[in-house]
Amino acid sequence: MSIETEADGEATELARVEELAGELGEAIAQTPEYQKFEETKQAVEDDDEAQEKVEEFEQLRQEFMLARQTGEATQEDVKKVQQAQQELHSLPVMDEYLQAQEDLEARLEALNDAISEPLAVDFSDQSSGCCED
Template identity: 60%
Template sequence: MSVEHASVEDLGRELGELIAQTPEYKRFEEAREAVQRDAEVQERIGEFEQLRAEFMQARQTGQATQSALREVQNAQADLHSMPTMRAFLDAQDELNETLKSVNEAISEPLAVDFGGEAGGCCQE
């Protein structure tokens, strides 16, 4: 597709399609689907989200304790140590590194951090 005949949006769509074909993206999707299928992981996610929501509410009212924070941190550590969840987090990290590289490649000729600053206002 030549730049003369393609809109920036078309090129963006093509880039998205190419990213979706990378091994990093495919591993991420497979790991995400595995997390969604794993009943034990889903249960732990629910438990962690509940604890985190309770802690955030307590924090907003000034009633959060160090003990409650440790409980949330321990629940998160337990969740992240599960093999299926660990594989997902590793795949997510790999995909993020790939997307960071893509962002840098796009940003270089623009002299702007495409993913971080391009949409911001009044940044120095």
């Protein structure tokens, strides 16, 4: 004989919600947008020129952030970082990656809207852990 308590029912429901969340994650991983994102991400990681440009951009960005913190950043420093970013983004492999990232973000936003609708809250805003007034 089994007696289901209210706590048992809540635990079962929570487990089911977590199971559904896992299934949603698996389904998202099968979308064309996610697949394209992963493919283009790997292409960027495998491209020597792209990796060189990423490293150059990151180094310049770090140097700029440090200079900004010490009050020594100049407009020329900003231009160097912007130029490095433009060079990086002008690579076809990077352009494809950024487009795939944008497409995935649009898909995830649509999914967020679908999740949020029955909750009467913006799910992604609530997941940040910050209170709203």
